[in-house]
Amino acid sequence: MTVATILVLYGAFAAVVLPGLLGRVAWTDRAPRLAIAMWQAASASVVVSALLAAFAVAVPASVVGHGLAGLFEACAALLGHDASLNTPATRIALVAAGLVLARLACAGGAVLLGARRERRRHAEALALLGRHHTGLGAMVVDYEERLAYCLPGRRGHAVITTGALRSLAPEQVAAVLEHERAHLRGRHHLVLAAAEALTRAFPRVPLFEQARMQVARLVELLADDVAARRHQRVHIAAALVQLATGRVPAFALGAGGETALTRVRRMLHPQAPLDRREHLAGLLTVAVLLAGPATLAAAPGVASFLAHHCHSLLTL
Structure with a gap:
């Protein structure tokens, strides 16, 4: 004991x-x-x-x-x-362990299935409203709001709106799409799903709540770093400024968002590894x-x- x-x-x-x-x-x-x-x-x-x-x-x-x-x-x-x-202690211990595993399995399944369902609906809408741009290697949607994000999954792809294309220079478009492809290659949606499953299974646990927020922030930093291997940091920073106010679907990963301005400073003033x-x-x-x-x-x-x-x- x-x-x-x-x-x-x-x-x-x-x-x-x-x-x-x-x-x-x-x-x-x-x-x-x-x-x-x-x-x-x-x-x-x-x-x-x-x-x-x-x-x-x-x-x-x-x-x-x-x-x-x-x-x-x-x-x-x-x-x-x-x-x-x-003994009673043994039975209680086994029941407790079973409840923990069952709770995790249910929460994880709900997160994954819910996100998959939403992505499927969004993909169907993109098939009707968007068009694949071979040169960009991304789906382009006619929409005035400046957005760039990726739709994860088995056939995941990057998405960018015409509003973003009009606002960004070509090198900035290339940089931000590389950011989105980094999310797809790294399967960052699964990392986020794991953190979300823990908070859903065991709500109000400080570690799980903080881990979810930190992981969501860190995957964006990681995608920025991957994009910076092939594109100039100033182009990534400029694109982030333009996309900072864009609101992407909750189940997608976008280049903008709440952390964009902080990431701009990080791109312009890189720290030593x-x-x-x-x-x-x-x-x-x-x-x-x-x-x-x-x-x-x-x-x-x-x-x-x-x-x-x-x-x-x-x-x-």
């Missing part, structure tokens, strides 16, 4: 305190891909801690220590063959967040294994 208690306490601590700690990390704008991984790892660590806490209650450390065969025997015992394991020490520190943070709960949960089983089998190993 000690390990389960520590895991639960860690999950509660991470859910409440980690948003403030991670929010003060200074390098996130300089390495958005690594920062996205950090927020994802933090969110995953909370969910994994809850599941492993239930596992620690349901399966004694001595059973884990005897290896997979013992673990399979414990699973059979949990179904009723061994009364010593079929992370050095090796900073990059390793970021990777270590991600590794600790991911491996920490699993290591803690495995520790009693490993200790039990050593206690029961170390003597026999030494006598060989």
Whole structure:
């Protein structure tokens, strides 16, 4: 029970305190891909801690220590063959773990299916109202508002309005469409869907709420950086200024939006990338967040294994 208690306490601590700690990390704008991984790892660590806490209650450390065969025997015992394991605490732990997984599955399915349905409707409308521009490699829609966005999915494509084409110079159009293709290639809609699913499954959890906002911001920074590999930053910045007030569909990823002006400053005044020490520190943070709960949960089983089998190993 000690390990389960520590895991639960860690999950509660991470859910409440980690948003403030991670929010003060200074390098996130300089390495958005690594920062996205950090927020994802933090969110995953909370969910994994809850599941492993239930596992620690349901399966004694001595059973884990005897290896997979013992673990399979414990699973059979949990179904009723061994009364010593079929306790109220075990049943409660398994029900709690099942509820967490079911809640995640339902929320994730609702987010993915809802977005897919909305994208399909929008794609049908674009097929009627838009036209594919071979030179741009994008769908052009006759619309006065300045918009550029991508419609994710199996047949995802970039979309730009005639209002944006009239307002942007050719090099700016090329830069902003590269930004949208970066979203498509990176499958950023799935990253956002995962963050959205957590907030929908477990609302009002500070870490999940903050992770959703930060990931939405960071995927835009990442797409800007990808576009900047092939296009001048000044062209990206100029396009962002023009598109800042555009409102794209909620299920799409757009170049403009609320973060556009902040990203303009970032494009015009780029910061140095992370050095090796900073990059390793970021990777270590991600590794600790991911491996920490699993290591803690495995520790009693490993200790039990050593206690029961170390003597026999030494006598060989």
